[in-house]
Amino acid sequence: MSNALLINLTYVAAAVLFIFGLKMLSSPATARNGNLVSACGMLLAIVVTLLDHSIVDFRWIALGLVIGGVIGAMAARLVAMTAMPEMVAIFNGFGGIASLFVGWAALHSGDVSTFTVVTIFLSILIGGLTFTGSLIAFGKLSETIPGRPYIFTGQRTFNSLLLTAIVVVGVMFCMDPANTNLLYVLIALSFLFGIMAVIPIGGADMPVVISLLNSYSGLAACAAGFAINNNILIVAGSLVGATGIILTNIMCKAMNRSLANVLFSGFGAVKTALAKVEGEVKPITPDDAYYILEAAGSVVVVPGYGMAVAQAQHVVKELQELLEHNGAEVSYAIHPVAGRMPGHMNVLLAEADVPYDLLIEMEDINPRMEMMDVAIVIGANDVVNPAAREMEDSPIYGMPIINVDYAKTVFVLKRSMAAGFAGVDNPLFFGENTRMLFGDAKESIGALVREFSS
Amino acid sequence: MEAVYLTFILVLAIFLGFELISKVPATLHTPLMSGANAISGITLVGALTSAGAGSAEMATLLGTLGVTFASINVVGGYMVTNRMLSMFKKKEGDDQ
Numbered sequence: 001m002s003n004a005l006l007i008n009l010t011y012v013a014a015a016v017l018f019i020f021g022l023k024m025l026s027s028p029a030t031a032r033n034g035n036l037v038s039a040c041g042m043l044l045a046i047v048v049t050l051l052d053h054s055i056v057d058f059r060w061i062a063l064g065l066v067i068g069g070v071i072g073a074m075a076a077r078l079v080a081m082t083a084m085p086e087m088v089a090i091f092n093g094f095g096g097i098a099s100l101f102v103g104w105a106a107l108h109s110g111d112v113s114t115f116t117v118v119t120i121f122l123s124i125l126i127g128g129l130t131f132t133g134s135l136i137a138f139g140k141l142s143e144t145i146p147g148r149p150y151i152f153t154g155q156r157t158f159n160s161l162l163l164t165a166i167v168v169v170g171v172m173f174c175m176d177p178a179n180t181n182l183l184y185v186l187i188a189l190s191f192l193f194g195i196m197a198v199i200p201i202g203g204a205d206m207p208v209v210i211s212l213l214n215s216y217s218g219l220a221a222c223a224a225g226f227a228i229n230n231n232i233l234i235v236a237g238s239l240v241g242a243t244g245i246i247l248t249n250i251m252c253k254a255m256n257r258s259l260a261n262v263l264f265s266g267f268g269a270v271k272t273a274l275a276k277v278e279g280e281v282k283p284i285t286p287d288d289a290y291y292i293l294e295a296a297g298s299v300v301v302v303p304g305y306g307m308a309v310a311q312a313q314h315v316v317k318e319l320q321e322l323l324e325h326n327g328a329e330v331s332y333a334i335h336p337v338a339g340r341m342p343g344h345m346n347v348l349l350a351e352a353d354v355p356y357d358l359l360i361e362m363e364d365i366n367p368r369m370e371m372m373d374v375a376i377v378i379g380a381n382d383v384v385n386p387a388a389r390e391m392e393d394s395p396i397y398g399m400p401i402i403n404v405d406y407a408k409t410v411f412v413l414k415r416s417m418a419a420g421f422a423g424v425d426n427p428l429f430f431g432e433n434t435r436m437l438f439g440d441a442k443e444s445i446g447a448l449v450r451e452f453s454s
Numbered sequence: 455m456e457a458v459y460l461t462f463i464l465v466l467a468i469f470l471g472f473e474l475i476s477k478v479p480a481t482l483h484t485p486l487m488s489g490a491n492a493i494s495g496i497t498l499v500g501a502l503t504s505a506g507a508g509s510a511e512m513a514t515l516l517g518t519l520g521v522t523f524a525s526i527n528v529v530g531g532y533m534v535t536n537r538m539l540s541m542f543k544k545k546e547g548d549d550q
Contacts, residue, residue: 032540035532057505350543
């Protein structure tokens with residue numbers, strides 16, 4: 001059997017493992033094994049590639065594998081669960097830049113056809129914008145740069161000019177691939193494009209951006225696969241591309257907005273809420289909150305990004321156990337876009353050992369909300385804002401929300417009366433049945449836990 | 455013909471991807487994303503050939519950079535996904 005045939009047949013096996021791995025990743029019971037299956041596929045593909053006769057020098061490969069492997073393993077081990085969104089973002093970026101390098105290196109592999117040059121152009125463009133876009137997303141998520149949308153006058157004009165420049169330089173590059181100056185300009189433009197695409201997007205829209213960048217990193221690998229005529233890159237890359245698009249779509253639906261709206265509107269910065277909400281806020285002390293909770297038969301916890309910031313997941317789990325011990329039924333209501341990445345809250349609660357079957361999705365919890373004695377909102381705002389349901393002139397009108405205001409009593413844990421990310425007033429805070437528990441979420445819940453324990 | 459054949463694979467794989475994971479519970483959104491992300495590190499396979507072909511110096515350099523970044527993506531991606539998934543538990547008493 002020829003060497004090339006063996007390699008390609010093994011790629012088929014690797015592709016099958018990726019497909020089964022992804023399939024198993026979509027069910028909680030098999031997810032962990034699914035990840036291992038997909039990792040086996042990857043290992044198989046890598047090992048068999050090393051058998052390729054055209055590889056004559058293993059020194060550089062070993063160097064790259066060791067450096068990359070060590071950095072990746074350290075990062076994966078050391079990262080705190082709360083820092084997971086930025087971790088996923090940065091890994092994504094590295095995948096993108098790697099595809100850029102693969103495309104670039106393909107230019108140096110002798111004569112290349114026009115079709116190959118076009119795919120090299122695509123892998124450089126998509127890889128480059130995935131890289132810088134992910135870096136900006138990383139910066140925003142880790143708050144090394146401000147998370148608010150960055151908007152300036154003439155942004156649209158600038159972006160259209162940038163896009164035109166990319167097309168023009170791209171065409172010139174495809175006609176004259178030996179011109180390295182064009183190549184450098186192209187790389188610079190694709191980097192700039194990634195930056196410009198992500199800076200106008202605010203922190204709360206990050207779930208959409210991360211899923212989209214995830215999709216791009218797959219497409220970049222796909223383009224690189226075309227550039228070097230490699231099937232496994234194309235298959236694996238397009239599987240990832242499809243996964244990313246599906247997640248992006250779920251996130252957009254959960255916000256009742258189109259993808260174009262998320263990418264181009266700079267949500268929250270340009271719109272000012274027309275309707276002012278008036279009313280009286282009723283604060284409550286942990287003491288009084290304890291008495292209400294002690295009498296409650298059913299409690300639903302609604303976490304948001306504030307829980308991640310306050311790192312309150314462990315103390316929330318403690319409160320859950322005390323409430324259950326007291327005879328109450330406790331569940332968690334998870335909004336699809338709560339937090340900064342798809343499924344962010346689920347990961348944090350899993351870290352605190354909360355069983356995943358207590359986590360209930362929005363559509364399933366809403367019909368039961370009226371039966372709930374107490375709803376505890378921890379650092380969530382826009383995803384529980386009744387204005388989305390009732391006030392037609394509200395910028396978030398139409399977004400599906402968790403109807404906590406239908407519960408008998410609502411506790412809102414909040415630092416201060418500042419508006420949520422979208423800059424929209426929240427009528428929930430002024431509701432008849434709402435009590436505000438001001439302060440750091442972790443401390444407030446800690447105070448409740450102490451009341452129960454004493 | 456090569457181009458057509460590769461495009462064929464692309465189109466089929468995209469459709470397969472959509473069918474494969476159209477229904478995912480919210481609990482698994484993050485692990486699915488980071489697991490898929492690790493798969494996108496497959497570009498490592500391409501980088502390996504460039505880094506080891508011993509052709510132009512430039513190609514070796516670019517290939518090595520590609521191998522390094524893609525390995526971070528692959529190793530980090532799979533390990534972090536595994537770490538996350540190991541935390542997901544059902545209620546005590548009914549294992550698995």
